[in-house]
Amino acid sequence: MSETQRVGTVRDINGPIVTIELPGIRHGEQVKIGDLGLFGEVISLNGDRAVVQTYESTDGVRPGEPAEGLGWPLSVELGPGLMGGIFDGVQRPLEKIALLSGDYIRRGIDVAALDREREWAFEPNRDLEVGQTVEPGAVLGSVQETETVLHRILVPPGVHGELEELAPAGNHTIEATIARVRTRDGRTRRLQMYHRWPVRTPRPYLRRDDGVAPLITGQRVIDTFFPQLKGGKGAVPGPFGAGKTVVQQQIARWSNADIVIYVGCGERGNELVDVLETFPKLDDPYTGRKLMERTLLVANTSNMPVVAREASVYVGITMAEYYRDMGYDVVMLADSTSRWAEALREVSGRLGQMPVEEGYPAYLASRLAAVYERAGRVETHGAGSGSVTLIGAVSPPGGDFSEPVTSHTKDIIETFWALSKELADARHYPSIDWVTSFSGHVHTAAHWWHENIDASWEERRREALALLARDAELSRIVNLVGPEALSSSQRWDLEGAALIKEGVLQQSALDDVDTFCSPEKQFALLDLVLMIYDLGAELVTRGVPVQEMQRLPLLSRTRRIKSLYSSEQLDEIEAFRTEVEQTLENLRLEYEKHEEQAG
């Protein structure tokens, strides 16, 4: 990709938007601006002049300073050493930058994403022989990147031909030659353990597949009520304070994905530090190793340059696709896509482009759709099935879901976890609103639940949602005329819905026991609560006063079961269930006796 480097001149500086004069520069090309060497990207061309968005502050740059075209578009390095790392919006390693430039990020600092010195134990693919024809995506070998992640070294896209040489097992740096391939045009390509890929171009795959398995997040309201598939795309919209970040972090912590990529896009520095400090200490519930070993962070805090914020989402999703190509299930969390959209708006505003809705440019919807479409489950070229699940947080201004970013996102995604201010104000967390949220994957997820957990899952889920819907309606009546207007069975409906809310839907991320809930426990809790409701409803129709039912200590105990017993203590939950059944049965017998006497 490299060509002779060309140097032009800076003509105009308007914040992060710089106009340069450099004949022959291409759209999308990377540029180094001024004496400081600030990185930027060409976003429009007009004759010999090009408009560049810079990833760093342009303070102190003068017209007349040099501008150098680098000959390639914004690209990331893909190879071993990414896992466990923390990168800025243009994939510079922040920990290394901290060593080089101290507490603040110095401008113009140029550090490669991957460590050039580090040696990796390369294990060649024993099934490959010299002389064999290889295609892009073929597995050349592997290195153990972390204890959890086996990093497969693939033939990069675009390289077809005959394998001339494959390195034996041994320690190599990422720049060492591990294979040579004679391509069809007769040239020999030297392959290393890493390659570069332009972030705005989706990585190729063989074909797209339908998602089949749910992504288990250990969060009841998600897995049980609004399930997401591996390879699905979802959004978490919510006003500030509703708990978007906690929902995203819980998914990052507990989901059964192989790789988690967390993109902090225009968010709070202190929250990112929380992730940075807690993840290395957390255990992965599936492997028992440290969570950080399968996690990668991209951090562009809200005070870091706005243009790098726009890039950060592409940088994240390209790395996600890279691990997908190795046959892994990857979850990428983008917090928040609204900040990304606002970065688009900020740049388009500076370019003087005509705004359409609330100042956003006309291409907002198509850009959003293009990003979300990079998620999906695919058949890779050489490593079987892999998937990228993309979950974006949306921060609608004023909590108004009709604003452009939320409404366009809603058109694209399949799973919508709407956070509610009212629930958050009542400290009902996660504040995912069961009325406005939806999942297009319930039917597919049901196959998995029926096969692995219980055949009545879809039915039980429907019952619970129906009861919650009745509750919403009855609550409106109560708010108008008071609870006395309700019949006793209606009042029992309210009690049943309250049990679902407190015993199932509410789940504290801070509670050591309840922070993760296995699918088995999720179903056990749901089934328990619905059983109490069903048996109770029967008792109420027989004339047992609702007040008497409410006084049963087992109700308040039911609300605590979620944090009393962990996912491993299903037997205890079962024992409690039997106890409850017995108590309610006794109550029924007592009343029957009573009725007989009265009769």
Place this chain on the structure above:
Amino acid sequence: MSIKEYRTAVEARGGLLVMKQTPGVAFGDRVRIEDHAGGIRNGQVIRASDEDVLILVFEGVEDLDLENTWVRFLDAPVEMALSPELLGREFNGLGEPRDGRPPILSSLRRAVGGSAINPAARTYPREFIQTGISTIDGLNSLVRGQKLPIFTGSGLPHNRLAAQIVRQARLKNEDAAFSIVFAAMGVSYADAKFFRDEFASSGVLRNVVMFVNLADDPPVERLTLPRTALTAAEYLAYDLDRHVLVVMTDMTYYAEALREVATAKGDVPARKGYPGYLYSDLAEIYERCGRIHERHGSITMMPVVSMPSDDITHPIPDLTGYITEGQIVLSRELNSQGIYPPVHISPSLSRLMKDGIGKDDTREDHPRVAAQLYALYSRALETRNLASIIGADELSTHDRRYLTFADAFDRRFVGQGENEDRSIEATLDLAWELISIFPKDVLTRVSEADIAKYYRELDESQAGSAGGGPASGVTTAVQSHSRRRRRSASGAQPAGAA
């Protein structure tokens, strides 16, 4: 580049000055302007090109005679001189003295623009700050390195609350007082005087640096003022190892000044005429707060943001809420009932509370008590609404308990004296006193162990009167507790006095 002087101004509008034929001027540089009368104004380059240069004039462009305006590019960014002598002084938005004393002489000058803290160099804030205010300490705890704004409206006592926090804020187990950086943008003379007197009378003045731009000072200067103030705060925190509390009032006036300049520049407006970069711009300011690895000092921030027409969804409070780690929201309704401080807890939030409280920091029951109070109060507000429709008499005994609780909570937990400094233990004890209005089986957010340790056994008739204590906020938990004991000993129980 040598320092040159030009007389090539061609246009002046809305705080901006356009210059022609001024080659090689750096973006962001400081500018000195001499007008026809010999007056000196300051400016900054906000767009630089071959053809023309756009200058933001901090003192405004009123009365400029373009023919006779001399512009000098100082070839340096806007800077602030820094030395320990800052403390006790008062400056304007450019860091020039306002108190009639000589300027700070120091070889240490820093650009006020700052740069982004590397997230990898930050430390997570987790040290509990006791403000002595129950609604903050108990339910929305502040920690060192946090930015927690006060969302308020015109006529609400945010200034008194901010002053009380400045007076009382301390770390639980440390005596070291905070150094205060006070940044006032577009406030009235009376408000500025209130703070100045407040600092003087409480004896903290030697520990305060003030940056003041009054309502009738040039609005453009408000754009640099918070940056200058934060440059001073960073110096105090990271060079002098002090813990700094930055109080900024009022960010709404800052944002309005930004809008004024943006409009003059012709920027494409996003919401309500504010430019699309308002979020990034506010973030540049707010995100300068925090804690850094291996640095002793810290910056904690309490910006005051007034919500135009009390609208929390207005772009300024809205974008602020997306950047800051929570918010303290003041309520007009509580204020009109004479409750001080009128903190409405439902929309208030502290995101960093979880790691600053609990067993080792405050008390082991704190997180659950806070969750329990929130849950009860939320239900209590619903009940109050219901009572206003169907009448309190129609409510069940159980529901009436929520009314009792809501009233007691507003008057005794939220309400407190302006000079009342409650310890966190007193706040939590008071919380338990209120929680104990309810029977134990309602309390699902606290643990059984908490109940065994802290729950106050009361019989039904006493439950009614627990909330019926006098409205005076000066009553401490201990006093009211002993009074209740006395009353129950005498056996005279006014039932449901609330």
